[in-house]
Amino acid sequence: MSGYSGSDSLPGPGNITRARLANGIVVLARSNFNSPSVVVSGYVMCGSLFDPEEKLGLADFTASALMRGTQRRSFQEIYDALESAGANLSIEGSTHSTGFGSKALSEDLKLLLQLLSEALRQPSFPEEQVERLRTQVLTRLAIRAQDTGERAALAFDSLAYADHPYRLPEEGYPETVQSITRQDMIDFHRKHFGPSGMVIVVVGGVDPQEAVDSVTEVFADWENPEQPAPIELPPTTPFSRTVTERVNIPGKSQVDIVMGAVGPSRFSEDYFAAILGNSVLGQFGMMGRIGDAVREKAGLAYYAYSSLAGGLGPGPWTMLAGVDPGKVEQAIQLITQEVARFTRALVEEQELADSQANFIGRLPLTLETNGGVAGALLNLERYDLGIDYYLRYSDLVRSVTREAVLETARTYLHPERLAIGMAGALE
Amino acid sequence: MSGQMELQSVTDQSVTKLRLSNGLLVMLKEIHSAPIISHWMWYRVGSRNESAGTTGISHWVEHMLFKGTPQFPPTILDKAISRDGGFWNAFTYLDWTTYFETMPAEKIDLALRLEADRMVNCTFDPLEVESERTVIISERQGNEDQPLFRLGEELQASAFRVHSYHHEIIGDLSDLQTIQREDLYRHYRTYYAPNNAVLAVAGDFETPRMLDRIQELYRDIPAGPEIQWRARSEPPQAGERRLMVEGQGETTYIQVTHHTPAASHPDFFPLTVMDSLLTGPSNLNMFGGGISNKTSRLYRALVDGELVVSVYGGLQATIDPFLHTFTIIMRPDRQVDEVLPVLVGEIQRLQDSPPPADELARAVKQARAMFAYGSESISNQAFWMGFSEMFDDYDWFLTYLDRLAAVTPEDIQRVAQEYLRSQNRVTGVYLPTGNGANASWGGGV
Numbered sequence: 001m002s003g004y005s006g007s008d009s010l011p012g013p014g015n016i017t018r019a020r021l022a023n024g025i026v027v028l029a030r031s032n033f034n035s036p037s038v039v040v041s042g043y044v045m046c047g048s049l050f051d052p053e054e055k056l057g058l059a060d061f062t063a064s065a066l067m068r069g070t071q072r073r074s075f076q077e078i079y080d081a082l083e084s085a086g087a088n089l090s091i092e093g094s095t096h097s098t099g100f101g102s103k104a105l106s107e108d109l110k111l112l113l114q115l116l117s118e119a120l121r122q123p124s125f126p127e128e129q130v131e132r133l134r135t136q137v138l139t140r141l142a143i144r145a146q147d148t149g150e151r152a153a154l155a156f157d158s159l160a161y162a163d164h165p166y167r168l169p170e171e172g173y174p175e176t177v178q179s180i181t182r183q184d185m186i187d188f189h190r191k192h193f194g195p196s197g198m199v200i201v202v203v204g205g206v207d208p209q210e211a212v213d214s215v216t217e218v219f220a221d222w223e224n225p226e227q228p229a230p231i232e233l234p235p236t237t238p239f240s241r242t243v244t245e246r247v248n249i250p251g252k253s254q255v256d257i258v259m260g261a262v263g264p265s266r267f268s269e270d271y272f273a274a275i276l277g278n279s280v281l282g283q284f285g286m287m288g289r290i291g292d293a294v295r296e297k298a299g300l301a302y303y304a305y306s307s308l309a310g311g312l313g314p315g316p317w318t319m320l321a322g323v324d325p326g327k328v329e330q331a332i333q334l335i336t337q338e339v340a341r342f343t344r345a346l347v348e349e350q351e352l353a354d355s356q357a358n359f360i361g362r363l364p365l366t367l368e369t370n371g372g373v374a375g376a377l378l379n380l381e382r383y384d385l386g387i388d389y390y391l392r393y394s395d396l397v398r399s400v401t402r403e404a405v406l407e408t409a410r411t412y413l414h415p416e417r418l419a420i421g422m423a424g425a426l427e
Numbered sequence: 428m429s430g431q432m433e434l435q436s437v438t439d440q441s442v443t444k445l446r447l448s449n450g451l452l453v454m455l456k457e458i459h460s461a462p463i464i465s466h467w468m469w470y471r472v473g474s475r476n477e478s479a480g481t482t483g484i485s486h487w488v489e490h491m492l493f494k495g496t497p498q499f500p501p502t503i504l505d506k507a508i509s510r511d512g513g514f515w516n517a518f519t520y521l522d523w524t525t526y527f528e529t530m531p532a533e534k535i536d537l538a539l540r541l542e543a544d545r546m547v548n549c550t551f552d553p554l555e556v557e558s559e560r561t562v563i564i565s566e567r568q569g570n571e572d573q574p575l576f577r578l579g580e581e582l583q584a585s586a587f588r589v590h591s592y593h594h595e596i597i598g599d600l601s602d603l604q605t606i607q608r609e610d611l612y613r614h615y616r617t618y619y620a621p622n623n624a625v626l627a628v629a630g631d632f633e634t635p636r637m638l639d640r641i642q643e644l645y646r647d648i649p650a651g652p653e654i655q656w657r658a659r660s661e662p663p664q665a666g667e668r669r670l671m672v673e674g675q676g677e678t679t680y681i682q683v684t685h686h687t688p689a690a691s692h693p694d695f696f697p698l699t700v701m702d703s704l705l706t707g708p709s710n711l712n713m714f715g716g717g718i719s720n721k722t723s724r725l726y727r728a729l730v731d732g733e734l735v736v737s738v739y740g741g742l743q744a745t746i747d748p749f750l751h752t753f754t755i756i757m758r759p760d761r762q763v764d765e766v767l768p769v770l771v772g773e774i775q776r777l778q779d780s781p782p783p784a785d786e787l788a789r790a791v792k793q794a795r796a797m798f799a800y801g802s803e804s805i806s807n808q809a810f811w812m813g814f815s816e817m818f819d820d821y822d823w824f825l826t827y828l829d830r831l832a833a834v835t836p837e838d839i840q841r842v843a844q845e846y847l848r849s850q851n852r853v854t855g856v857y858l859p860t861g862n863g864a865n866a867s868w869g870g871g872v
Contacts (some may be wrong), residue, residue: 009462034803036799082718083722083789135759138759142676143756255571299560302562354510357511358510359612360512368463368805
């Protein structure tokens, strides 16, 4: 009953405009004239991996402070311009990069790019704003300290990545955030923010060439000879037995569990086998085999699923659940049994076929909005997938075999060697 | 096609709205920008339709609708949708419960068959009921670990002594422990009927063929008896109410709420603009994000004033009068008694003098932008057709921006005077008892 006639609905060489500026910035643009608005998103290649350990949180704090004042505008002037246009712009630090995301009515694209450029290139870090922001960051860390899900994830990271930078939270700790000075932020910005490795994506009701020209206008003259190369990650150390960390937070009704191991990066050859296997294990339908065992059959939890991060480095492959404090052992046992089954025997043909059909079928849904398309274009560039990736996507998904899923499961997951973080009333 | 239909008028020519002879209201909107269809079934039942002893039952029934029918047994159902690349979920709210599937266009028939089937054929297997009891209690426990859930629950209970908006949608623990299978099934059979439902479909289809298919699937489902539920109206509040919740942590939270009228009331629109001036624009879209609020009056007074770390506010579109709520996360170095007078001072300022016209113009532009963001998503467009019918009708949505634009500075002053009075207010504070927390609330404003 479809009346849709767009044969070029998937992003590909025929409808993506890609340009590389002389300073290294890559611009990707795609028009969607069904929409009166535009999304601009992207990243610069500096993140918490550059943080000195005693000042952990510096990259994140610096990213949050970029919008607090620039050499041309005060905090109030920045937000007056943005909010008066009904636009939004936020900049956030993460482990490898500092990301930005914004949207506006199409007529305000130039305003958005101008503000983005000022924030990334000419922040002024006003003293008063930095202190106000510090209080907000510390409050957020105090809230994190009470959040069972976040504490369980931190506990997992500290076990699974014991000798690796991924063990550290990018927002830092209260004492490290306290030690960061305004001068640290100025220095960090001067040294690490630059055009090398930067990607910017424009999607929406705007002509692609006009989008590229507008980006060029504000970013082409950005240079930073000091900008360092991205950090090489050390290998992770495998552990020889299951390790557990229990974080007691009194007064909580629920215990959150995050367990699993170090998974593949997005660049790994077995990434597709891993992500499809993960779908069978803890995603498909009502959260795969784990959802079925823990939530549907045992009624133990409101949520139970598995997650594979992928990413630039070896992100975690985890199983998560929130349960009553009295049911923790039972839940861990059920999940471990599912991991054991997953690494012992081939997934069923039907299970793999179901997940493959799901991955292929849902692709148009993930590309429904400007934000969805922008995310897809960013992935193309970040992981070097090739501009025809979404045209090849179905074949890539279909080419995964049951044997490849089992081999991948055995590479990364070992039921007798899991990292288990949990947090809640655990006295 | 045999079933009789009654066409209804809608301002938007691209929407077909009609009622089948069994009472099912059908709304269809063709959108051919992507090969996707979003299908939503709405029932006029939520926590508003619950009494003491069965609180949380609407939400529990929603969970049971994922537990299967003879035609679509439990595990078949979710696998079938997922296999086709569909995205589906359900939500229970104060006034309504909704089930949606957004799917590749050529696969939508599965969603059509599934929703028609589970409107009447769910089995409510007693074993599944018991298994879901612990799941829902676990969901409630997860909520209880959030200070703002605990504070909000007390605030709502204090604001509504009589009306059934009194309790949280998830229900009280004691009811979750005692509700029986027969209670759930009775609730289902009472409220799940075509004459108590709205079917909204948007996306890449042709209206006549979609309509034929809907008729075919629903024509044999008879109308249910008229719903007997009568909401008990909340008497006017005659003085500020204050409450305190203590709990773990180091962070103090404040919520200040005022009774506000139903979404269909003309004052809902000036109140929406007023909320935007005070705390930034609220986003009613289910899909499509909001924007920051750093130029709003309360952000400037409270966050820039270094009293709190964040402040936001919002108004809900409901059938009966509900609440406008300010939510504040405190700075650790400030006391509640320093914050509340500033909040009340800003309310007073709006009551004393009408806001400048450019502040209103900005609020309207922000609302326009958020409408544009929301319109990108076909799911969100289908959402709005059904959602607006729950508390008013689709013209409410179609005229929303015009009605916001028509609000005058004097309207804002008037609604601030009428609704933000202290007598109409409940103030609640979550006081942390964790290590190092030295928060207190003397209660004086």
